[in-house]
Amino acid sequence: MNTLFVLYGVILLGLTGVAEYSGWSFSSVNQQRVLPKSIRDNPGAYRSSYGGYSRYIGGK
Amino acid sequence: MAAVQAKSIACPNCGGPVQLRGFAHTLSAVCPQCLSILDASSPEVQILQTFQGKTQVKPTIPLGTRGKFAGAQYEVIGFQVREVSTGDDSYSWDEYLLFNPFKGFRYLTEYNGHWNFVHVETALPVKTQARGKPAMQYDSKLYLAFDYMTASTVYVLGEFPWRLKRGDSVACQDFVAPPFMLSSEATEGDITWSRAEYMTGEQIWQAFKLPGSPPPIYGIFANQPSSYGSTVASSWSTWVWLNVVLAALVFLFMFISPGRIAFSDHYVYSQGVKPDVAFSNTEAFVTPTFQLDGRKSNVELSIHTDLDNNWVYFNFALINNQTGESFDFGREVSYYHDSDGSDGNRNNSVIIPSVPSGQYYLRVDPEMARGSPFVAYDLQLRRNVPNYGFFGLAFVLLLIPPAFTTFRRGSFEAARWRESDYAPIPKSGDDD
Numbered sequence: 052m053n054t055l056f057v058l059y060g061v062i063l064l065g066l067t068g069v070a071e072y073s074g075w076s077f078s079s080v081n082q083q084r085v086l087p088k089s090i091r092d093n094p095g096a097y098r099s100s101y102g103g104y105s106r107y108i109g110g111k
Numbered sequence: 112m113a114a115v116q117a118k119s120i121a122c123p124n125c126g127g128p129v130q131l132r133g134f135a136h137t138l139s140a141v142c143p144q145c146l147s148i149l150d151a152s153s154p155e156v157q158i159l160q161t162f163q164g165k166t167q168v169k170p171t172i173p174l175g176t177r178g179k180f181a182g183a184q185y186e187v188i189g190f191q192v193r194e195v196s197t198g199d200d201s202y203s204w205d206e207y208l209l210f211n212p213f214k215g216f217r218y219l220t221e222y223n224g225h226w227n228f229v230h231v232e233t234a235l236p237v238k239t240q241a242r243g244k245p246a247m248q249y250d251s252k253l254y255l256a257f258d259y260m261t262a263s264t265v266y267v268l269g270e271f272p273w274r275l276k277r278g279d280s281v282a283c284q285d286f287v288a289p290p291f292m293l294s295s296e297a298t299e300g301d302i303t304w305s306r307a308e309y310m311t312g313e314q315i316w317q318a319f320k321l322p323g324s325p326p327p328i329y330g331i332f333a334n335q336p337s338s339y340g341s342t343v344a345s346s347w348s349t350w351v352w353l354n355v356v357l358a359a360l361v362f363l364f365m366f367i368s369p370g371r372i373a374f375s376d377h378y379v380y381s382q383g384v385k386p387d388v389a390f391s392n393t394e395a396f397v398t399p400t401f402q403l404d405g406r407k408s409n410v411e412l413s414i415h416t417d418l419d420n421n422w423v424y425f426n427f428a429l430i431n432n433q434t435g436e437s438f439d440f441g442r443e444v445s446y447y448h449d450s451d452g453s454d455g456n457r458n459n460s461v462i463i464p465s466v467p468s469g470q471y472y473l474r475v476d477p478e479m480a481r482g483s484p485f486v487a488y489d490l491q492l493r494r495n496v497p498n499y500g501f502f503g504l505a506f507v508l509l510l511i512p513p514a515f516t517t518f519r520r521g522s523f524e525a526a527r528w529r530e531s532d533y534a535p536i537p538k539s540g541d542d543d
Contacts, residue, residue, distance in 0.1 A: 053345045056512040060353040064360060067505040070498070071364045074409030076464035077500055080440040088435065094395040094474050 120156050122147060132175070132188045133210050133270050140270035143174075148267065148276060160276045164266070168192055171221065171326065172207055174269045178319035180228055185209035185217055189269035195260045208271060216272060219315070220307065224328035225335060226315050227292065227307035236286075236293060236304060244533045247286045247293055249306070254286030254293040257333045258532040262296075285333055289527075292334035309334045331526045339520035346513040353509050361502050370411065370496035373471075374401040380423065380477040381485035395476035400432050403494050407467045411496040413460040416488040418446040422455075423486050426476035431469050438463050444488075462498055 118131040120140070127144035131137045131151060139159060140151045146162035170190040172178075177186045189208030194201055204222035211217075218229035236249035245256040263280045281296040290309035295302050309332065312325025376398065383394075403410060416423060422445035429438040440463065445455040479486065528534050 053342065053349055056346055056349050057353075059512060060349065060356075060509055063505055063508055064353065064356055067357070067501050068360055070501045071360070071368065072406075072408075074407065074465050074495070074498075075501070076409055076462040076498060078440070078461050078464065080438050080461070080463050091397055091430075091432075091472065094397045094476070 120149070120151060122149060123156055124149075124158050124161060131270055132186055133272060134212070136210070136216070136272045137188075137270040138272055139274050141267050143268070146268075150274065151270065152274075159274065162277075164277075168266045168268075170205065170207065170268065172219075172315075172319055172321065176319050176321070178209075178315075180209070180217065180318055183211050183214045185211045185214070187219075187269070189271045190267065191264050191271075191275075192266035193262045194265045195262050197260075203265065208269065218305070218307075221315075221326075222332065223330055224312055224326045225332035226310040226312060226325075227334070228310050229294075229305050229307040232293075232304045232306050234304075245286075249293055249304075252288045252291065254288045254291070256533050257285045257287045257292075258530075259284045287334045289334045289340075290336040307334065309336060330530070331523065333527065333530065335527070337520050337523045337527075339516050339523060343513070343516045343520050346516045350509060350513045354506070357502060357505055357509070361497070361499075364497045368408070368495045368497045370493040371404075372491060373403055373410070373494045374398060374473065374492040375490070377487070377489050378475070379485055379487045380479070382479060382481070382483065395426075395474060397430075398473040398475065398490075400470050400472045401492070403466060403468050403471055405468055405495055407465050408495045409498065410463045410466045411460055411493045412442075412463065412473075413458065413491045413493070414442060414444055414488060415458045415491075416444050416446075416486055418444060418457050418486055420447050421445070421479065421483055421486070423483075423488070424478045426474075426478070427461075428474040429463055429466065429471055429492075430474060431467075431471055433469055437474075438466065462496065 118134070120129050120131060121127070122129050122142035122145060124147040125142060125145040127142055129140050129142050129149065129151075131140055138150070138152045140149050141147070142149060146164075146167070147158050148160040150157040150159050168190075170187075172187050174187050174190060177184055179185075186209065187207050188210045191206050191208075192203050193206060194203040202222075204220055207219040207221075209217040209219060216231070218231075220227045220229060232249075234249070236247035236254070239246045239248050239253070241253055241255060247254045247256075260283050261280050262283050264275060264277055267275060267277060281298055283297075284295045286293040292307040292309070294305050294307065296305070297303075312328065315321075316323075316325050380394070410429065412427065412429075414425065422443060424441060424443045426441050427439070429440075431437070440461055442459050442461050444457065444459045446457045447454045473490070473492070475490070477486075477488075
């Protein structure tokens, strides 16, 4: 049982190290398509996949 | 021991031969043919009790079987079934009498597949109290009171070093310190103390070299050792060491992932007003380019606003200036407050995973509710930040095995003590 726990712990800590080193994240980020250079000249032409945001604005 | 011849007497009731293996120690013997109990203490064998029962019990370990315990060979010379009646309910267990001419007598008990090797003690235990229960201190071990009962002998076979009869009763009390159990048997003016050690059926079968397999185990016995007993301590010890390694990892990544600032700037957003920055002809704009160095790693974007009872939503794209590859994400910042308290936060952040090195710029597209006043905000990008969420997750996941073994041991002990007369909650079926 304890050997299994040591093995489990080593694998878990190993994965944690790999995740940290590789810069993994829990955040939801959409790695998108390759964009044309013109985006830099005309930022408004870009349609973000998070655009069209609608929110309940009743407030507190 | 194999060369020693057993003595034989004739049963005065049926005339059948009765073998005696306990030599001068034997005071009573049971005729295997008519099951009469005979007084074997003198050459004139007398009948102590005839058998009135209807059913015969066959011992799991036959009389005459020899087995090795603690380096000595013992022979099974007696067998009795003892019964405890508690109102409408009754239960019984088997007791085998073992004999070695040099070591004397030992007992083997079996109940629901649980076995105990029993030795009669000559020293007296010391009465004490522990964990709110009566207890006994014996041989530097503390035994907690488990149960008390009146046990009656209901069936006998073989021979015994005392004069016994079916129906003989003794007041018993058990104290446990798994895998040991200290038991007292009291008759009028006489108390005998014995110490039992728990054994598995497999150990018994191996000791006697019996064919087949032992009877299956039911339930948890009073002095049955928990298989999680030593595991719990060792798993918590392992947990401490793994956490030392985890803490070392935290310090290592604080050192190799210092979170260097790659970009930082201050902005003001007001609806319908083009931002006062380069590269913008709408409310969306792009920042100047900045360099993200080093290995493929994360980037943290922090947003600090001066929001007051309002919200703002940011559409972001982190775009590689050379390849055009983009990381698209959005974040809302909202902060409301009144006399009852506050809700939300003026600040927010996001960690963008696995961003390759290169020259990047950020496209920012803020949105607010119509008619909202302007909002001032700071954006800061830091390269290679420690993600403490992973360390926190590892800490929680490392807790699972020791917590599981602790829970299992707790469940085992709870099941053990449910059967006790000293149970925290009375056992099922108890009315009082």
